[in-house]
Amino acid sequence: MTDKTNPRPIRRLNETVVNRIAAGEIINRPANALKELIENSLDAGASNIQITVKDGGLKLLQILDNGHGIRFVLKKEDMTIVCERFTTSKLKNFEDLSNINTYGFRGEALASISHVAHVTITTKTADSNCAYRACYSDGKLVPAKPGTNAEPKACAGNTGTQITAEDLFYNVPTRRKALKSPSDEYNRILDVVNRYAIHNSGVSFTCKKQGSNQAEVNTLSMSSVLDNIRQIYGSIASELLGLSKSFKKLEFKLNGYISNANYNLKKMIFLLFINHRAVENSSLKKAIESIYTTYLPKNTHPFAYLSLEINPQNVDVNVHPTKREVRFLNEDEVIAAVGDAIQESLAGANSSRTFLTQTLLPGAESIETNTNLAENSIKKSGVKVLNYKLVRTDSRVQTLDDFCNPDNTFNMQPKDNPKKGNNNFPNSSKNIVNSNVGSSNLKRKRERFDVRLTSILTLRKRLKEIEHKGLTELLANHTFVGCVDDSLTLALVQHQTKLYMVNYNVLSEELFYQLALYGFHNFGFIHLSIPAPIRELTIFALESCDHDKSEDLKPNEEISQIIIDQLISRKEMLLEYFSMTITENGELATLPLMLKGYAPNLDKLPTFLLRLGTEVDWETETGCFETLSRELGLFYAPEPPNFSNISTSISNNQDDNSMDICDTSNVNKDNSLLLPKRKSSEKETNLIFTEQQKKAEIARYKWQIEHLIFPTLKSQFIAPKSIAENGHVLQIANLPDLYRIFERC
Ligand SMILES: Nc1ncnc2c1ncn2[C@@H]1O[C@H](COP(=O)(O)OP(=O)(O)OP(=O)(O)O)[C@@H](O)[C@H]1O
Ligand SMILES: [Mg+2]
Known part of the structure; x- marks a missing residue:
């Protein structure tokens, strides 16, 4: 308590206390420290900034840049005083502040960090033969190990600077306690990185946790804002x-x-x-x-x-x-x-928001295919259309998700008509950065091989023979309403005044089967950036099968070898007709690009490879193309996101007709491909996905369904009778009937 009668003496604080108090103002949590470090890298002209974090930055905060570095050989003092207070290369006079074009100007950031953490700087300038490393504490050079001298030491390194701050606030326990959990601090760090990464479009940023293969932020230097x-x-x-x-x-x-x-x-x-x-x-x-x-x-x-x-x-x-x-x-x-x-x-x-309407001709059964005609006719006749006959014909008008989940961060989908060549893909690990949505390779401009093989022509003809014309027409003229169930297999579509529930999983299998038949000999390529080892994947698929292994079944290695031999012996055919590259080492290097902007879920790859051996009829031509196309249909049909695996990253190649795909879940640190994770590791790997990431993945999956699958069902699909008859498309409401019910109420 203060003694009112006896004032305390005024003393000058010692330098360490002053510096630590000052540091506390500038660096109040790991995210602040990182902001200062990022700004220094940007001031140094870096075009690549890599951030690594441990325990929300409290244990480790590391930033590596390719900027101009800090001098040592030419000017020894630079590295010696870099962590002292008020030392800067960016400002000389106070007046310079009014025209400053660097983030830094005070020469306080590194000093502050060094007063509350152990700092190590490794840096190399372009004109130096090697890099230099030094450790700092309380603004001064300190020895890396007790008993050694504190002078910067020569070491290997590229031009640029790496700054590591360890044990942040090790000497300010109250500050450390006041901080939230490491995960909360990490989120704040991500927020800082996100901001700088978005704004600095000429600079690539990555940010990841130490020891993790997956970066939470990963932007490219050529990307736009x-x-x-x-x-x-x-x-x-x-x-x-x-x-x-x-x-x-x-x-x-x-x-x-x-x-x-x-x-x-x-x-x-x-x-x-x-x-x-x-x-x-x-x-x-x-x-x-x-x-x-x-x-x-x-x-x-x-x-x-x-x-x-x-x-x-x-x-x-x-x-x-x-x-x-x-x-x-x-x-x-x-x-x-x-x-x-x-x-x-x-x-x-x-x-400029548009709301298109369309009338039904009284008693007409047939479906109006040209919505523009219908629209024009309303305008011309000027006849008022009764509410219950208004038909929403444009999916740019809000979809179901817009109404059901107004709170959902990721629920809104692009409203542009994908057919207009809109490139608005959500850029995701599971999506393609740039492509023409909805136009499959059936419509590609590049020169097409005219397929004359009787087998393929017969299979295509068969599709027509079993067609359910009503359902084909319905799908060709539908308006997408939204995905409706948690298991992500059902969607609502509207056709005229009726509402239908569609099992798009079943439809997709058939759709990709048909795309396989129509794209035959004309597919683009999906490049797997790490070729998939067929042996390991098929063995994995065999081991994952639940069946009782009977005595007379061959060992897994043998079955896998048979499949490899089978595929290698047909590799020319697979490459030519199905864009599947099988290497001499028994690896799968490419897959067919069946639908532009769409790649299959690689979690299904082991089963696909196994089924190539067990389900494909390799003996007859028609049988082979039919069963192989069926397997492609199964493999390519969209699968709801499985959060037990880390996502697949795909990037578009410069070549419009191909793309790269890399399953990061299976890539080890040394870049070797591992077997996919088993279900039992679900708990552990689940931790990798934040709720927000899960939501984003689901939103992207739904986006694919709405903007790739349904537009293709609209433009390419020949609906087979079996789908209509097996209840995969069900009418669930009809507008005039609903009006009748409401009128009675
Ligand atoms: N990543 C880096 N690359 C090259 N030089 C750097 C880097 N980080 C720091 N420096 C050098 O160290 C000096 C001190 O950095 P510090 O952040 O402490 O001060 P500042 O950026 O000049 O001012 P402020 O305190 O306002 O950030 C900088 O002026 C710069 O010359
Ligand atoms: Mg600075």
Whole structure:
């Protein structure tokens, strides 16, 4: 307690205490430290930044860049004083602050980190023959091991800098205790990386936990801001409106992306950059939120990425110890101008939303195929269509998900008609970055082989013989409504005034069978970046089979060898007709690209390979093509995401007609392909997926169904009678009947 009568003496604090208190202001959690380190790398001109984290950054925070490095040979002092307070290469005079074009200016960040953590710097400049490594504590060089000298040591390394901060806050126990769990700290770290990765489109970022093969953030240096948003936030990217405007009087430029009125989130995502600094501005945030209240359902929020480039003379960057905020002149006017630009953009997008309608001719049974004709006829006749005969004909009009889960972060799907060559794929590990959705290779422009083989022509003809014309027409003219069940096999589609429930898993198997027959000899290639070892995969599939192993069954190795021999002996045929490359070593290197933008789920690869040996009739030509196509149908049919495996990453090749696919779940550190994980490891690997990632995976899966599978069912599918008869497509409602019921109520 303070003694009121006796004031305490005033003392000068010792330097270590001063420095530690100062450090506490700048570095208050791992995410701050990382922000400073990222900014240093960007200031050093890095185009590649790799971040590794352990225990939410408390145990280890490491950043590796390919920037210009820190000098040692030419100027020994640089490495010696780099962690001292107020040492910087970025600012000389106070006046420079008004024109600063680097993130750093105070020369305090590294010093602060070194006062609360053990810092190691390894760095190499382009003109040095080798890298140098040194350790720092409390701003000073310290020996790496007791008894050795503290001088930087020569070591191997590439041009650039690696900075490691270990045991953050080891000497500030109260701060350490006040921090949340490592996973919470890691999420904050990811938030920082996400922001910088999105904004710095010329720089590639990766961020991962130490020891993990999978990076949570992984952007490429050639990607645009929009690509980066897609990479990080998935399907959000397809719901964004671009902003780009200059305000001469207020001396600033605005660029950015904001979500449209059809999209909403539980919590606002607001990425704000002022003169390229990631900052916060609550007034601007509030202004944006209030604009969206007229567009979004209650308690839902928008996404906004805004980059303001304000005349540096009008900005004061030196207002917050962590540089979290900046002040700028005419703040109210600038915020109002940004608000107007957003308002304008939203209003513009809103007025161009289209709601197409179509009437049914009285008593007509046949289906109107040309929606435009129907639309025109309404316009021309001017006859008012009764509500209960209004037919929604355009899936750009909201789908079921939009109504059912307004809170779901990832529920909104791209509304553009995929047939218009829209490239808005959610960029995901399980999706393709860039492709023409819905146009299978049946429609590709490249020169096609004219297939004259009687066997294939017969099989195609057979499809026509067993066709259910009504169902084909229904699917050809349907409007997608939405996926409806948790097991992700059922969807609702609308046809005229009727609503149908469709089992798209069953339909997809048949669809890919037909695509196999029609794409025969004309497929593109899916390249497996690591060829799949047929032996291991088939043995794995055999071991996973539940069947009782009878005495007379051959050993698994032998069965697997038979399959390999079988496939190698037919490798020319498989390559030519099915784009499947079998190597002499018994590996599968490519698969057919059956539907542009779509790759099969590699979890099914072992079973597929096994069934090539057991289910394909290799003896007769027709039998072989039919059974092989059936197996491709089974393999390619979409499978709901299985969170026991880490995802498959696919990237589009430069070649429009091929893509690369890499199953990261099976790739060991040394790049060898492992067997897929077994179900028993589900618990353990489940930890890898956050709830958000699971939601994103499900949203992407649904996106594929809506934007790849159903459009192809619409344009390519010949519905067999068996599907119609076995209840895989069921009518569940008819609008006029519903009206009759409501009228009675
Ligand atoms: N990754 C890096 N690559 C090259 N040089 C670096 C790197 N990180 C730090 N430096 C050098 O170390 C100096 C000190 O860095 P520090 O972050 O402490 O200060 P600053 O960036 O100059 O200012 P601020 O405290 O505002 O960040 C920098 O000025 C820069 O010269
Ligand atoms: Mg700095």
